[in-house]
Amino acid sequence: MSIKNEKLELRNKMISVRSKISTEERMIKSEQICSHIIQYIEGTLNLQQPINILMYMPFKNEVDITPFMSWCWKSGGTVFLPKVIQNYQMEIHLIKNLNEVEVGKFGIFEPKPNTSICNDIAQINVVIVPGIAFNQSGSRLGFGGGYYDRFFSRYDQLGLKVPYKIAVAYDLQIVEDVPIEKHDYMMDQIITEKGILLK
Known part of the structure; x- marks a missing residue:
């Protein structure tokens, strides 16, 4: 089986597994994950400057990181969100609060057109990355879609340091093998x- 087909098979399987998470369970686990992110950033990363972080708006049953987003704003951090544009690229926008997002054409909340x-x-020194399996x-x-890999490759192309990549997921999304x-x-x-x- 080709890697492409292995990815498709695992993706379909994990989408089904994740779809079984109840709304209540999603909320509880998401709050726990946000708490762990805050502890990790405060206690381990020791950033020497206010955090400039690219996040995502949760879609369907993805981990809801909006509580962490609120913590960043209260802590003086700068929050960015992606907006999908043509050629499978992500355009990055500065977001100051959740009133600056709206539902986009894919049903995903994205930055409003008037945001910077x-x-x-x-x-950007940290990116919170969603995914299907890890x-x-x-x-x-x-x-x-390759959006995040394409975004990270921009740093390499420009000779810049790739931001610190923190993936968030439910524990049930952790599998033994991910084809890459x-x-x-x-x-x-x-x-x-x-x-x-990761230790």
Whole structure:
């Protein structure tokens, strides 16, 4: 079986597994995950500047990181959100509160058109990355669009340091093996409701 087909098979399986999470369970696990992210950023990363972080707006039963987003704003951090544009690219926008997002064409909340575009991606030092499945080596299986890998490759193309990549997931999304290709970026850390995964 080709890697592409292996990815498709695992993606379909994990989407089904994740769909069984109840709304109540999602809320509880998401709050636990947000708490672990805050503890990790405060206690381990020791950033020497206010955090400039790219996040995502949760879609369907993805981990809800909006409580962590609120913590960032209260802590003086800068929050960015992606907006999908043509050619499978993500345009990065500065977001000051959740009133600055709206439902986009894919049904996903995204920055409103009047929000500021981030033209200097070098200022982003952390990215919170969603996904379908992960393993204990930091491999990630996304939705198949390649948006995040394409975004991270921009740093390499510009000779910039790639931001610290923190994946968030429910523990049930951690699998033994994730098929990867050479263009797939590894995660620096994975955080579930049980805590940090990569030591």
